[in-house]
Amino acid sequence: MGTARILIVDDELIVRESLGGWLERDGHEVDTAQSGEEALEKMKDTRFDILLVDIKMEGMSGLDLLKAVKETDPDVAVVMITAYGSISTAIEAMKNGAYEYLLKPFDPNELGVLIEKIIEHQAQALETQFLREQYKERSRFESMIGQSRALQEIFSLIEDIAPTESTVLITGETGTGKGLAAKAIHSKSPRHEGPFVVVNCGAFPEHLLESELFGYQKGAFTDAKTTKKGRLELAHGGTLFLDEIGEISMRMQIDLLRVLEDRVFYRLGGTQPIEADFRVIAATNKNLEKAIKEGSFREDFYYRLNVISFSMPPLRDHKEDIPLLAEHFLHRFARETNKPVDQISREAMDEMMLYEWPGNVRELENAIERAVVVCKGRKIMPKDLPIFQPEYAALPSDKSLKEVERAHLISVLNENEWNIAKSAKVLGIDRSTLYNKIKRHNISRPS
């Protein structure tokens, strides 16, 4: 059973309240809107996995809302709720991309099964995307590069904390290199000959994360045909890197806290205790203290993780490292693509120094990769960089970070024909961050 973020859109208060309560008890995060207009407003700030929409509403109809949602966020599952007399509209909704329709009143089991099916479906899509990205990450692994004071301080800190056994919490924006810092700590630690095992906690639905971490005994559940070691076991003698730790469920926090306290764990369905001989490094781009106040992160687990902590600086705070990083990426991608590109023009470098890089080092890396591919000569010119597409260049007067970011988002989205997954990858951010940015900047897809 997974949980989802659900928005109920219905103009009847009693439906919103009672259905909302039912879904909350089922563990879902629920919000409500009394009209299509309010739903679109809420979706500017929050990304929902599922929308339950009443077809007949005052003002914007459920069908119009469906069309508007599908234009900006095609991955959201929209379930239409309809009365017996409106089945033809429901079928029309299916043609317009609705996931399913429910005839009211419906059996509670019908709703439960449908939501589980949607969660499963969305989790599979996410996992596939994660596996692709993981493959790419593996093939690109680099050591940390930087001569700026900000990074020198990080290097010095890593030197100091690496020899200890303490748990480390690394915070920082997406793309700042939290994973590289974790790897660097491992490489300089007495455990460097042991494995460095990465778990992207945000990429797995809860039940998969549990078996992925703890492993399972043959027969522990229907699909457990053989015994499988979990990542905790695979990290024996080395370091366990828990990336996106802010995404894990309360249940998993309870389990991991117990492992960190007792230093033993069990495979699912297993009775033999297994020694937890690994060092834990966790990373997040979330504000965990805020999450504690909101009740989504356990305080005791936070203090167990936060023995030593540091924050990776955003690239805009150590721009002096851009030339070095850019040169490094240039040579690597030129080698990988077998292209004779070996220079970055002065103009291109100047523009890169002016840009704010909201996606940080990962965005710079992706920009150089693209530039190497599209570059016609030996030298990268401003036009080769994705940040200098026409939409971006058309903003000569207002160079505020907000406007520059907006223009860059439009540029990348148009370039990728509004394919969110592809655009997010190019920007070096995750899809939900991109959705949030689209909404925050009020960007809409050109008709």
Next chain:
Amino acid sequence: MNARPKNTILVSPVGDLDLDSEFLHELCDKISEIFGCECEIMPLLKEIDFARDPVRDQHHSTLLLERLSALAPHRVLKVLAITTVDLFIPVLTYVYGEAQLGGKSSIISTYRLQETHSAKVTPATYQCRILKEAIHELGHTFGLRHCPNESCIMHYCRKIQDVDRKSTELCRYCKVLLSDEMKRLASE
């Protein structure tokens, strides 16, 4: 000086129940054991026609919960009402019960707990189902949500067979979450 903390859970029969008082006291004991609170039996609702939908011939549980919360004495921490009428919430055909998540009131209906999947349901099985549903709905008022562990009492059961299969206890995760909530309530 701090006011005395509320520490009473009220089991509140609605109308005539097909349950003897011995069972209701057993239920109270189990509630006290799980939630660590005192438990009393006291009717609160004299009539429930205000919540009846004549077309569906069912009672709207959300309205009943609102009334229960309004009527509960101040010293009461949580309320569990038990009724024999069939309950619904709009858009759903029926519910076994409903609770205010992290709130004061909960209600269960015995109407569908007589359902049988094999031979005639025995009084012991029927009472065990009532006990499980009662603890389950009360669990919601302490902020507990549905649990994926099939043997945990907070597991959401799609079929009556699943209710029979689950235990009368909270799993270890739900125990931790309940204990967190108890600590929070004590500090209020």
